[in-house]
Each structure stands twice: as structure tokens, then as C-alpha cells.
Amino acid sequence: EEFLCAHCTWCLALHFAQADAVRRPIAQCVSEMCDGMASFALRQAHARGEWLSIADEADLDRYCYFVAGVVGNMLTDLFHTQSRFVNAARHARLREHAVSFGLALQLVNIIKDAGEDRTREVCFIPTAWLQDEGFSHPRDFFAESADTAARRRVMQRMIDKAWRHLHDARDYILLLPAWEPRMRLFCQWPMLMAAETLVAVGDGSTLFRHAQPVKIGREAVKRIVRQTSLQVWQRAGFKRRFATLAQTGKASHSGSDDGAA
Numbered sequence: 703e704e705f706l707c708a709h710c711t712w713c714l715a716l717h718f719a720q721a722d723a724v725r726r727p728i729a730q731c732v733s734e735m736c737d738g739m740a741s742f743a744l745r746q747a748h749a750r751g752e753w754l755s756i757a758d759e760a761d762l763d764r765y766c767y768f769v770a771g772v773v774g775n776m777l778t779d780l781f782h783t784q785s786r787f788v789n790a791a792r793h794a795r796l797r798e799h800a801v802s803f804g805l806a807l808q809l810v811n812i813i814k815d816a817g818e819d820r821t822r823e824v825c826f827i828p829t830a831w832l833q834d835e836g837f838s839h840p841r842d843f844f845a846e847s848a849d850t851a852a853r854r855r856v857m858q859r860m861i862d863k864a865w866r867h868l869h870d871a872r873d874y875i876l877l878l879p880a881w882e883p884r885m886r887l888f889c890q891w892p893m894l895m896a897a898e899t900l901v902a903v904g905d906g907s908t909l910f911r912h913a914q915p916v917k918i919g920r921e922a923v924k925r926i927v928r929q930t931s932l933q934v935w936q937r938a939g940f941k942r943r944f945a946t947l948a949q950t951g952k953a954s955h956s957g958s959d960d961g962a963a
Contacts, residue, residue, distance in 0.1 A: 723783040731776035738768030753823045753840050758830040759863075765826065766808040767801060774804030777889075787879035796877050802870035803889070809864040810896040813857070814916040817909045820844045831856050844910065857906030865951060868897055872944050876937055883934040890930045890940060897947040898922055904954040
């Protein structure tokens with residue numbers, strides 16, 4: 703971050719060398735992200751040693767929007783400016799799923815990093831959801847003495863929410879034109895890696911055993927890149943792969959004793 707700040711002129715020179723149609727979506731994204739994230743940075747500054755937490759689901763959606771939803775919109779607008787196959791009609795349909803595409807990736811990041819975040823006294827799981835299960839504070843949720851069944855029910859809500867957005871991300875990718883394989887791969891890789899990570903998370907219990915984030919292995923990453931590169935022209939192969947992951951993810955926590963919707 704220090705290096706980037708010290709050499710930001712390199713980035714700015716590249717940015718201003720682009721056409722107006724490219725600069726506008728980038729500027730809009732950066733402006734909206736900075737304005738939005740400033741409020742969360744101030745919240746942490748005012749916490750004065752308390753945990754940085756998220757109030758409820760609306761607050762979570764707002765945070766994820768400023769972190770990743772705006773990026774989904776930016777990418778969609780850039781795709782529109784860069785490809786003649788992303789016409790106005792396709793652009794409008796992509797925009798319907800663009801924010802959800804970004805939220806899907808961010809929610810998986812929040813889930814897999816939950817154990818690591820607690821070491822920094824940060825919790826992006828809505829406090830309202832914790833309170834629904836009897837946890838008055840995030841530190842109670844992460845305590846070794848916490849009710850494991852109640853904790854799983856909270857994580858079930860987060861995981862289910864992430865899967866719903868991943869389904870929107872699938873629809874977003876399926877709307878990308880076949881004649882733009884680089885665009886498809888650019889979106890398929892992080893999306894499928896996120897889905898496999900969510901499968902690895904299971905019912906969320908592993909997140910509380912250690913502070914390290916849940917990660918898929920290097921071989922899994924190579925397999926995703928290899929398979930998608932070979933099948934980038936095919937919609938059916940991508941749909942089947944995602945359906946398998948979604949079903950596996952559902953089965954991995956279907957036996958847990960939860961009552962979450």
C-alpha cells in the first residue's frame with residue numbers, strides 16, 4: 703500500500719491515457735467506493751478499541767456493495783465499452799446481476815476469513831443474526847464456550863446468502879458473449895474458486911478451529927483454470943460444474959441442526 707501511494711503517478715498516467723469511455727466507469731467506481739468505505743473506516747476509528755461490527759443484513763449488503771458491488775458495475779460498463787458483442791440490451795441484462803456478482807465473491811471472502819478477522823476484533827457477520835441465536839457480542843460468538851449448534855445456524859445464514867448470490871453470478875457469466883472468451887474466463891475463475899471455497903467451508907465449523915482462512919489448494923486452482931480454458935466456449939459444461947458444486951455445498955451442511963431459512 704505504501705509503494706502504491708508513493709508511485710500513484712504511474713497508475714494515474716495509465717488511467718488518463720485511456721479513452722473517456724474507459725475512464726468514466728473507473729472514476730465512478732473509485733469515487734463511490736471511497737465515499738462508501740470512508741464511513742466504515744470512520745466507524746472503526748470511533749470504535750476506540752471496540753470490535754468493528756456489522757449491524758444487520760442491510761448493513762452487510764451496504765458494506766459488500768461498496769467493497770465489491772461497485773466493481774461489478776464497473777466491469778460491466780467496461781465490457782460494454784470494449785466489446786461490440788456486449789450491446790445495449792446485453793449490457794442492461796448484465797447490469798441486473800452485476801452487483802450480486804460482486805457481492806457473491808465478497809461474501810465468500812468474509813466467510814472464509816471469519817477466523818482470521820476475529821484476531822483483529824473484526825466481525826462482518828451481522829450482529830442482529832448473532833443476537834437471534836443468543837450471542838450478545840461477537841466475542842461471545844467466537845468464544846470456545848459458544849454453543850456450537852447456534853454458531854452453525856448463524857454461519858448457515860451467511861453461507862446460504864453467499865450461494866444465492868453465486869447463482870446470480872452464474873447467470874451473469876452465462877450472459878457474457880461466447881465470442882469474448884477472455885471476459886468469460888476473467889469472471890469464471892474467481893467465481894468457481896469462490897464456489898469451491900464455500901464447499902470447503904462446509905457447515906462453517908472449521909472456521910472456529912483455527913485463525914487461518916479456509917483456502918482451496920493450488921491443484922484445485924490449476925484444475926479450474928485448465929478446465930474452464932478448454933471449455934470456455936461451452937455454456938453447458940460451466941452450468942454442470944456449478945450445479946455440482948452447489949449440490950455438494952448444500953449436502954455438506956444439510957445434516958446440521960439448524961432452523962435458518
